[in-house]
Amino acid sequence: MTEKSHSSPSRRHSGPRPGLANARFRFYEELNDFLPESRRKTSFTHTFNRRASIKDMIESLGVPHTEVELILVNGKSVDFSYIVRDGDVISVYPVFESLDIRPLLRLRPEPLRDNRFVVDTHLGRLARYLRLLGFDSLYSNDFRDAEIARISSDQHRILLTRDRLLLHRSIITHGYFVREAEPLYQAGEVLHRFDMYRDIRPWTRCTLCNGELEEVSKAAIEHRLEPRTQLYYTDFRICRDCSQLYWKGSHFRKMSKLIRQLRQGHYHRKS
């Protein structure tokens, strides 16, 4: 055995290992929701030994790329394909609600403002509340993950989910991780997050199938009504897709109260 082969393993242990690098990360605002307590609202060092894009590194730290609007590396904005280097100081920002960041590079050509959704299979009641408020929300309880991702991408729909891994798919550019567990609070959260209060159009969309509603004459649908409904109600709407009927019965009054509360921010928890 030569002297050299004896000494090399110990050298490797004492000095920095080849390829080991550090980057300093700081996540802002609600992106902290995805981090462990010790890494929230503070900068921390992340050590890595493989060449990785900033998208992959941010997601390995727990934050879905769809939550991110702006990344600064050493003060300059970069896109998701940027390869992280040793010594980089990285700031990661969520979608801005009001701050003007136009002079900086945005990660997407269009802002997230076309409020049409595809809703993950576990969030059926959220989908129904959004439809009740008039928002175009595709949902089926037998959508598979790949199908949801494709719909979001092809139709430019914002994916709403509580599955972080689903949001890691690169094909998805517009997605949102729903924090709340209760469906009504989820609806309140989405309304607030996407600033949709002014776009609420109650009773324009079928809560069962997402189809659009239109007025229909009583004469045209009278044969489908219970005697009591025939007697008391005159205004009806029908779903263009599934023919479901809507009128201002007791369910309507209950739902109207709910809509009013959602509109007033009743189901939005200030964080």
Ligand SMILES: [Zn+2]
């Ligand atoms: Zn319908």
